[in-house]
Amino acid sequence: MSDEWIIGIIGGSGLSEGLALEEAQEIEIRSPFGEPSGPVTLGRIGHVRVAFLARHGKGHRVPPSQVNYRANIDVLKRARVTDVLALSAIGSLREEIEPGQFVAVDQFIDRTTSRENSFFGPGCVAHVSLADPVCPRLAKHAGDAAKSAGAALHRGGTYVAIDGPQFSTRAESRLYRAWAGDVIGMTGMPEARLAREAELPYAMLGMVTDYDSFRDDQEGVDITAVLKVMQANSKTAAKTVAELCRALPEKREPVPIDTALEHAIITAQDIRDSELVAKLDAVAGRVLK
Numbered sequence: 496m497s498d499e500w501i502i503g504i505i506g507g508s509g510l511s512e513g514l515a516l517e518e519a520q521e522i523e524i525r526s527p528f529g530e531p532s533g534p535v536t537l538g539r540i541g542h543v544r545v546a547f548l549a550r551h552g553k554g555h556r557v558p559p560s561q562v563n564y565r566a567n568i569d570v571l572k573r574a575r576v577t578d579v580l581a582l583s584a585i586g587s588l589r590e591e592i593e594p595g596q597f598v599a600v601d602q603f604i605d606r607t608t609s610r611e612n613s614f615f616g617p618g619c620v621a622h623v624s625l626a627d628p629v630c631p632r633l634a635k636h637a638g639d640a641a642k643s644a645g646a647a648l649h650r651g652g653t654y655v656a657i658d659g660p661q662f663s664t665r666a667e668s669r670l671y672r673a674w675a676g677d678v679i680g681m682t683g684m685p686e687a688r689l690a691r692e693a694e695l696p697y698a699m700l701g702m703v704t705d706y707d708s709f710r711d712d713q714e715g716v717d718i719t720a721v722l723k724v725m726q727a728n729s730k731t732a733a734k735t736v737a738e739l740c741r742a743l744p745e746k747r748e749p750v751p752i753d754t755a756l757e758h759a760i761i762t763a764q765d766i767r768d769s770e771l772v773a774k775l776d777a778v779a780g781r782v783l784k
């Protein structure tokens with residue numbers, strides 16, 4: 496593996512119109528897992544190569560449960576991305592995590608249903624560890640960058656992933672607090688799972704837009720207010736990415752996640768499904784060769 500950084504940025508609702516990249520070039524990358532959310536913009540910020548993908552497509556066309564998370568991760572892998580930073584608009588489940596602040600998420604509770612959540616399947620079974628779904632090195636760099644960009648940052652936080660597109664009921668919001676959830680969103684899963692299967696170190700910076708629905712003294716989540724907070728934060732999000740690239744060391748040292756699939760595929764070699772194995776060329780080519 497080369498020692499060059501290629502940072503994949505998955506831009507969420509707060510960063511759907513892209514980033515100012517040097518030598519920017521938009522390319523369509525095809526995936527055997529279907530249609531990604533849109534083209535990938537390749538470019539550079541200083542010494543770091545960047546590949547940007549808008550999670551909901553340009554103009555926010557794709558709802559959270561229809562995002563093709565597999566295709567998105569697959570095309571980033573095909574773009575030779577080494578690490579993925581996801582940006583996400585999130586609700587807060589804690590008084591002290593306030594709208595306008597950023598959270599470097601480090602854990603997930605997955606409440607999503609019927610989303611394709613693995614690249615593997617019949618004929619090629621794999622089990623990767625997801626105990627620590629976020630890459631601590633990338634999360635540290637991303638958190639530092641958010642602070643340099645002027646954000647008030649919480650390091651660590653458990654993200655509850657729901658299907659949406661509706662926001663939660665008050666009872667659900669209180670339940671997630673009782674489960675020790677700190678923030679809530681609709682897209683962190685299965686994105687983080689799939690990044691791990693693709694041996695991509697993944698971190699998520701959440702931008703808090705609202706207090707979800709747990710407070711008796713507040714109305715439910717109001718999308719107009721959410722969009723307002725999001726717009727106010729989009730410059731900080733873009734600046735965070737620029738600060739991240741500026742501060743990354745010249746050379747990328749390997750991390751254990753780079754080899755997450757090393758012993759994960761347990762289907763005997765001679766009975767593997769050749770069609771599925773062919774589709775896995777980018778995600779798992781390193782171990783399937």
Ligand SMILES: CSC[C@H]1O[C@H](OP(=O)(O)O)[C@H](O)[C@@H]1O
Nearest residue numbers: 507508509559583584680681682
């Ligand atoms: C616009 S609020 C709801 C919407 O925002 C978040 O998207 P993303 O994670 O891509 O920033 C949330 O998960 C919902 O999809």
Ligand SMILES: Nc1ncnc2[nH]cnc12
Nearest residue numbers: 584585586679680681707
């Ligand atoms: N309260 C909330 N619930 C789910 N996703 C969100 N994205 C932003 N705010 C949210």
